[in-house]
Amino acid sequence: MYNSIVMVKQVPDTANISGKVMKDDGTVNRAKLPAIFNHEDKEALEIALQIKEQYGGTVSVITMGPPRASDMLKECFYMGADKAYLISDRKFAGSDTLATSYVLSEAIKYVGNFDFVFAGRQAIDGDTAQVGPQTAEKLNLSQVTYVEEILNVKNNVARIKRKIDGGQEVVDAQLPVLLTVIKGAQEPRPFSAKKIMIYKSAKTLLDLEKIANENSLLYLDELVQEYKDKNLYIETLSTTDLSEIDDTRIGLHGSPTKVHKVESVVLSGGEVTKIEPTEEGIGALIDELLNDHILG
Amino acid sequence: MENVTKEVWVFVEQHDGKVADVSLELLSKGRKLADRLNGILKAVVLGYNVKNIAEETFKYGVNSAILIDHPSLEKYRPLPFSRMMNKLVNENKPRIVLFGATVVGRGLAPRVASNTVSGLTADCTELQIKDVTYLKKDYKDLLLQIRPAFGGNIIATIITPDNPVQMATVREGVMEMYEVETPNPISIEEVEYIEDSTDDLIKIVEQYREESKVNLKGAPIIVVGGYGLGTKENFKLIQALADAVGGEVAGSRAAVDAGFVDHDRQVGQTGVTVRPKLIFSIGISGAIQHRAGMQEANKIIAINSDPEAPIFGIAHYGIVGKAEEVIPKFIDLYKNKLK
Structure with missing residues (x-):
């Protein structure tokens, strides 16, 4: 039996971004962007589910993000996750990778009881690949980055194939360990229709608060209990639930890096020589390149 | 401070x-x-x-x-x-x-x-x-x-x-x-190394590493294809042009993500930064991350069917046209002129 915690992130679909989504302070206005499940995180979840199927154990997913990230957590249920945690608090706003890794490490301590912590190598909105190793450091865990495949797990040792610059490596990692998974490692399974029917009505604390507010006959704690009993509760943690958390280490204030300046790029322009896509046009271009000894 | x-x-x-x-x-x-x-x-x-x-x-x-x-x-x-x-x-x-x-x-x-x-x-x-x-x-x-x-x-x-x-x-x-x-x-x-009980939590079982055969950084001519080529089949045009002019093949991140070309041939912020004497940029819109990796080339020839593509903003020569038409024409003309 091996238990896994998978760190997942909802990311803006970077194919649909314009400059307007940047706020004046240089941070991103995520509310204005279509949000998707970061694909490498999804592949990490797939590997965790395979471990569970092969060796037994549980798979919990955690995300730090705004309330709407619960849509992605439901998708984790549709794939087979057992438990989901939404770490959400306005105080987290503006966190850089270091502050984020601090919050995630505290949340992982809260969830506890794990052999593997998984994450995608990087998220497509920042491409930093920093949060995984930063979290490992805070948890005093060893790490294997760029994971392609877990070959087997025996006696608390995982044999792992990973990519390195210019090649591949096979390592034995003593558990517990944090792994970051690269694109193409494992194709994530499709959502199970049966699981969609069950988990589409999963709710976060924030969802249930809203329901309770709209209906005076319902009490929040009873609702939460009801959803917990049905295993449809997305556990929702804020700074008050993570009692050990140090407020000076989160959000913009807890982030060593600050955005000093954001500039739109101005293209030099005006110097391009237009070449017609005809024999004459291309022929003249080739002549020029040959004369200048750039070609030939 | x-x-x-x-x-x-x-x-x-x-x-x-x-x-x-x-x-x-x-x-x-x-x-x-x-x-x-x-x-x-x-x-x-x-x-x-x-x-x-x-x-x-x-x-x-x-x-x-x-x-x-x-x-x-x-x-x-x-x-x-x-x-x-x-x-x-x-x-x-x-x-x-x-x-x-x-x-x-x-x-x-x-x-x-x-x-x-x-x-x-x-x-x-x-x-x-x-x-x-x-x-x-x-x-x-x-x-x-x-x-x-x-x-x-x-x-x-x-x-x-x-x-x-x-x-x-x-x-x-x-x-x-x-x-x-x-x-x-x-x-x-x-500085003295101090051993620790955590040293062997990870053990290397086997490792292979080879010198990359790709040397984009040292190549004088590079032909870069983008997602605009549409298919892996069309991407062969990039290889054909590279063969004709004696250049190296490369791709934008989108082309790499689409599987048209290997990651070790990616030009741009998250790939390799190159400074060749000539670069062909084909089917590439020219996002800043890509331009950051190639804008110091001596000469840039951009080929794109979209006349508004940002790549034309940094190119020295711009050809508005389809890669399928422009590249074969370029290759034929070039071969004839060398004869």
Whole structure:
């Protein structure tokens, strides 16, 4: 039996971004962007589910993000996750990778009881690949980055194939360990229709608060209990639930890096020589390149 | 901030005694930053039997090399390396630490930043030192960590105003490598390795590594294809043109993601930065992340069916047309002219 915690992130679909989504302070206005499940995180979840199927154990997913990230957590249920945690608090706003890794490490301590912590190598909105190793450091865990495949797990040792610059490596990692998974490692399974029917009505604390507010006959704690009993509760943690958390280490204030300046790029322009896509046009271009000894 | 040092450190990555190019490139950049700070440049060399590497770094302007030489460091493993780096950074508080944005650097730098509570910016395309006013406070000689951000068309300047150590990773090829005319070596500081029970949590079972056969950085002519080519079949046109003009094939990130071409041939911020004498840019819109990796080419020929594509803004020659029509025409004409 091996238990896994998978760190997942909802990311803006970077194919649909314009400059307007940047706020004046240089941070991103995520509310204005279509949000998707970061694909490498999804592949990490797939590997965790395979471990569970092969060796037994549980798979919990955690995300730090705004309330709407619960849509992605439901998708984790549709794939087979057992438990989901939404770490959400306005105080987290503006966190850089270091502050984020601090919050995630505290949340992982809260969830506890794990052999593997998984994450995608990087998220497509920042491409930093920093949060995984930063979290490992805070948890005093060893790490294997760029994971392609877990070959087997025996006696608390995982044999792992990973990519390195210019090649591949096979390592034995003593558990517990944090792994970051690269694109193409494992194709994530499709959502199970049966699981969609069950988990589409999963709710976060924030969802249930809203329901309770709209209906005076319902009490929040009873609702939460009801959803917990049905295993449809997305556990929702804020700074008050993570009692050990140090407020000076989160959000913009807890982030060593600050955005000093954001500039739109101005293209030099005006110097391009237009070449017609005809024999004459291309022929003249080739002549020029040959004369200048750039070609030939 | 008070009591900050003027030391610039570069983590020197080496495998089996061979130094990664990106580390030498960073030494050259580090030399400039150290000069600007009136400070000193230190190379940090971790490995086994690598004293010669520490000495080699002096050619690139290093004043002092910190050397930890021990069998446990023969091959990179995250914990022994991060543990020793954490200790060095915590004890010495260098003002700047630079890492190559390699698989190793991207695993190591975040751990060190996390442990030492330092600011870390990934994949910088430019590093400068300037006085900065941030939130009405004046800061002297901060490291500006400059990188394209968030989908394109935006360049972000990141700073670490209130922490003593500023860290950044940089991709291979972004900075230019050169040997200094008059090296000024002061010393090799040998630091003792301290064993720890966590050293063997990760054991390397087998490893293979081969020198990349692809040498985009050294190629005088590069033909880069983008997602605009549409299919892997169409991408063969890129190969055909490269064969005809004696160039190397490369791709944009979108082309790599679509599986048209291998990742080691990716040009751009998260791939390789190139400075060839001629580059063909075909079916590429020209997002800032891509342009950052190729805009210093001597001559840029852009071929795109969209006359509004940003790539035309930096090209020297622009051909508005379909790759399927323009490339075969170019190849035929070129071959005829060579006859």
